[in-house]
Amino acid sequence: MKLTKKILFIFCFAISSAMIFSSFKNSKIEFVQPKGFPKPLYDLSKNPLTDAGFKLGRKLFYDPILSKDSSTSCNSCHLQYSGFTHIDHALSHGIHGLKGNRNSPVLVNLAWSKFFMLDGGVTNLELQPLGPITNPVEMDENMAHVVMKLNRSHYYRSHFGVVFGDSVVTGQHVLKALAQFLVMLESYNSKFDKVMRGEESFSAEEENGFRFFKKNCAACHINQTFTDGAFHNIGLTYDAELKDVGRMKITKDKRDSLKFKTPTLRNIAASYPYMHDGRFKTLEEVIDFYAEDKSKNEIVDKSLKRKIIFKNNDKKNLLTFLKTLTDKEFLYDLKFRDWVNE
Numbered sequence: 001m002k003l004t005k006k007i008l009f010i011f012c013f014a015i016s017s018a019m020i021f022s023s024f025k026n027s028k029i030e031f032v033q034p035k036g037f038p039k040p041l042y043d044l045s046k047n048p049l050t051d052a053g054f055k056l057g058r059k060l061f062y063d064p065i066l067s068k069d070s071s072t073s074c075n076s077c078h079l080q081y082s083g084f085t086h087i088d089h090a091l092s093h094g095i096h097g098l099k100g101n102r103n104s105p106v107l108v109n110l111a112w113s114k115f116f117m118l119d120g121g122v123t124n125l126e127l128q129p130l131g132p133i134t135n136p137v138e139m140d141e142n143m144a145h146v147v148m149k150l151n152r153s154h155y156y157r158s159h160f161g162v163v164f165g166d167s168v169v170t171g172q173h174v175l176k177a178l179a180q181f182l183v184m185l186e187s188y189n190s191k192f193d194k195v196m197r198g199e200e201s202f203s204a205e206e207e208n209g210f211r212f213f214k215k216n217c218a219a220c221h222i223n224q225t226f227t228d229g230a231f232h233n234i235g236l237t238y239d240a241e242l243k244d245v246g247r248m249k250i251t252k253d254k255r256d257s258l259k260f261k262t263p264t265l266r267n268i269a270a271s272y273p274y275m276h277d278g279r280f281k282t283l284e285e286v287i288d289f290y291a292e293d294k295s296k297n298e299i300v301d302k303s304l305k306r307k308i309i310f311k312n313n314d315k316k317n318l319l320t321f322l323k324t325l326t327d328k329e330f331l332y333d334l335k336f337r338d339w340v341n342e
């Protein structure tokens, strides 16, 4: 009798576990190719997206276990409601309260990025997290130790097993899981998108702002991703304290001095402060900067050498247009939240 009960119990346990795992594995997460966007550069066929893989990446993104003293998670510097950046300070703060030397960028539409980091120092989304994990002023960890800690956790061992069929967690799969979460951070439902799809229309101010933008800004912030993915010197003064030379740090080519990657402008109203060092607190300050005469700057990008002329309501209109790039569905999307142990 006792033995039958035991067998019955084991049987029920196996069936219910299989049911939980199969519902967990069911793929509900889908990468969308938004209308008007170019083809993504990230090759999803090499890391097929699943619901379980996305959730595992999300769990890792929010877990401070990736840092040396369990104080800092990816989310510490990349908060959803600001477009996955931080907004209360210019330069990022990492482990032990240490200050980095750059403003954290938004994490939006990364599937379309060829280069990562503001100087393009990384060219593969799957390798990108190694930077912050090992950076002494960010998470100050090493991958071998992260993997050891994850292998001690029953939760991670079983979930990596479900997603990748691993019997132990591996560094490569930690990076693949994180990439599944990162690649899903797609923003394509701002007012701008809805207008482009014919679902809504611009106000007269927004329309005028858009016209001004297309004439003066879209050489680099090209739609629909609002970036050309290239590096430009837009004429910001060199900060002698931070000594950040931008792209030149990677290429060692003098011609790349003070060039930074064109950031996307999606969710720009939510992601202040601005520029690689967060020097501007408001969009008004950014617009005033673009209105300055840069013709005497020898190394500024040629498209900015000719002074941008702002007349009448141009500044106000441009600002109103930039605000149409805010995508509340993305900023408050529940699937990107921290769902403990799901």
Ligand code: HEC
Pocket (backbone or CB within 6 Å): 061, 066, 072, 073, 074, 075, 076, 077, 078, 092, 093, 094, 095, 100, 102, 103, 104, 105, 106, 107, 110, 113, 115, 116, 117, 118, 119, 128, 129, 132, 133, 137, 138, 139, 178, 182
């Ligand atoms: C201490 C703050 C901090 C932490 C923690 C942090 N980041 Fe970042 N992140 C930044 C900063 C600052 C940059 C820009 C770095 C640069 O250009 O040198 C960045 C850049 C990135 C980029 C490149 C974006 C682009 O468009 O080029 C990605 C992707 C990213 N981080 C993901 C992550 C992930 C995943 C984690 C967790 C493993 C993480 N970050 C942890 C501050 C942080």
Ligand code: HEC
Pocket (backbone or CB within 6 Å): 118, 213, 216, 217, 218, 219, 220, 221, 231, 232, 233, 234, 236, 260, 261, 262, 263, 264, 265, 268, 271, 273, 274, 275, 276, 277, 283, 286, 287, 290, 301, 303, 304, 308, 318
């Ligand atoms: C020559 C290319 C180019 C042109 C033209 C250009 N930008 Fe930029 N923009 C950039 C680059 C590169 C950066 C990043 C600079 C940095 O971080 O140091 C940037 C940064 C910005 C930022 C801050 C983004 C952030 O997340 O910090 C805003 C806002 C912005 N540009 C708006 C505009 C507007 C509005 C115009 C037109 C008036 C314009 N840009 C024209 C290349 C350009």
